[in-house]
Amino acid sequence: MVQKITLSKAINVNGKETKDSTMDFSKLTGRDLSQAEAQVRAAGVATPMLNFSNEYQATIAAKVLGVKEDDVLDMPATDYMKVVNSVLSFLTIPE
Numbered sequence: 001m002v003q004k005i006t007l008s009k010a011i012n013v014n015g016k017e018t019k020d021s022t023m024d025f026s027k028l029t030g031r032d033l034s035q036a037e038a039q040v041r042a043a044g045v046a047t048p049m050l051n052f053s054n055e056y057q058a059t060i061a062a063k064v065l066g067v068k069e070d071d072v073l074d075m076p077a078t079d080y081m082k083v084v085n086s087v088l089s090f091l092t093i094p095e
Helices: 030-042 054-065 069-073 077-092
Strands: 002-013 016-024
Touching: 002 077, 016 054, 016 077, 030 054, 054 069, 054 077, 069 077
Parallel strands: none
Antiparallel strands: 002 016
16 A cells, blocks of 8 residues: 655655655554554554554554654644555455
């Protein structure tokens, strides 16, 4: 699953400023998802339906975008919602 997203504010990806991001979920592995789960659980996220946790979605988004999680969390709210909703779609809607 690949989704293209246009952000209102540029982010730095691999040393380049860009507003257009491609979220290629096919690059993720099961290990990536398990590590994201372990990370958010260690941070205290206890929701039983982890796919619906914004923290979990932001962690996965950072991995897919190739940025730090703080870069995702610091996005303007409209950009943040575009990104985490893209992750939510990946996690809940089979292709």
